[in-house]
Amino acid sequence: MKSIFEYLGILLIVFSLASCSNTKFQKLEQVDNEYNLSTESLLLNVEHTRKIDSLYDLGTDGFFNGADNVQIYYKYFIQDSLEKGAIVISSGRTEAAVKYKEVIFDLFKNGYSVYIHDHRGQGFSGRMLADTGMGYVDKFSYYIDDMKYFYDHYVAQHNHKNIYLLAHSLGGAIGVTYLEEYPDDFKAAAFSSPMLGFGFPVCQVIGLLTGDEPKYALGHTNYADGIDCFEENTLTGCEIRYDRMNQIFEELPKARLGGATYQWVYKSCKQFDVIFENISNIETPLILFSAGDEEIVCPAAHNEFIEKLNALGMEQQVYLVDGAKHELLIEKDEIRIPVLTKVLDFYAGLNK
Known part of the structure; x- marks a missing residue:
């Protein structure tokens, strides 16, 4: 017999899928691959994937002591010659730097130094629970504290002319909060399916x-029990990139993370209030992409976020990506290439 809490959990899923929509953004159009971004066909080429792996292996990595003494893993890639700027990646929940190999490769070969760290509780960073598969955080503010330490002690130390943010999902909630607290650190920010x-x-x-x-929250399980087949996944329509992602985590079990706990969801919900209460502190130019077939975060929150920025007189670029699932940066070429092209165009337009 189901408890009242189990019935509430089922209602959560039904209502959440019915209450999220996004109709107010301009649609993202197809573009030529002018930045020579990696493609699905190239990912089937051993020589190309070897180049991606080789660059990733050449990155500088290590750990620093994050908030509340949690060890935070980081990795960065510095341009040897004249660079266009530096890009700091703030990743999504369950993700690790190693998952971003292809993105890092594309950004680096287009002239940017790249920085990324694994958020606490995931990737190779420290876990806070005995069950290391549980998605958990003690305080959401610790995510921002870790990112600020990484910025001050690693990114800023290399004296880049311009520093940009690229944030996805959970990384978007972290990134927006960061912009509210430290409005002078980034020249511009790009958000892929931000968790707002x-x-x-x-x-x-x-x-x-x-x-x-x-x-574990309803519907969430340990990583080993929760891998979906491609046809059932809610992350990407690109089978090649989906398989690459799963292969990475199969080969690196210590980097895996399972489902979210109720505590993680609760603290994230509280953070949404903080984000919208402090939105007037944002001064950084931004571009935001919302997936048309989103099932992970709520696109209606993207509308609310942009409406509040508009009311404050702040300009931004916002796009609805038709046919896209949540993971825009590992989507099919016809989605991924236009998204990254817009991001790089946006950065270049401010690269002065």
Whole structure:
């Protein structure tokens, strides 16, 4: 017999899928591959994937002591010759730097130094629970504290002329909060499917489901039990990149992370309030992409975010990416190439 909490959890899923929509952004059009970005056909070429792996292996990596003494893994790639700037990647939940090999390769070969760190509780960074597969964070603010330390002690130390942010999903919530707290650190910011809200009534009832002991949220499991086949996945329509992602984590089990806990969802919901309460602090030019077939975060929150920026008189570029699932940076070429092209065009337009 199901408990009241299990029924509430089922209602969460039903209502959240029904309450999220996005109709107000301009649609992203197809473009030529002018930046010579990696393609699906090239990913089938052993020589090309060897180049991607070789660059990644040449990066400088290590650990620093993050907030509350959690070890944070980082990696960066510095241009030897005259660079266009530096890009700091803030990744999504469950992700690790190693998943961004292809993105790093594309950004680096287009003249940018690249920095990335694994958020606490995922990738090769320290975990806070005995069950290391659980998605958990003690305080959401620790994510921002870690990112600020990384920026001050590694990124800023290389005296780049311009520093840009590229943030995805959870990394978007972290990135927006960072812009609100430190408006002078980034020249511009690009957001891929930023996590700015969940569908109604997730945040309205999550407090009822969150106890003292961390437990997987409804529908979430340990990594080993939760791998979907490609046809059932909600992340990407690109089977080649989906398989590459899974292969990476199969080969590197220590970098894996399973589902989110109720505690992680609860603290994320509280952070959404912080984000929208402090939106007037944002001064950084930004570009935002919202996936047309989004099932992970709530696109309606993207609308609300942009409407509030518009009300403050702040200009930005915003795009609805038709046919795209959540993971725009590992989507099919016809989605990924236009997204990254717009990002690089946006950075270049401010590269003065």
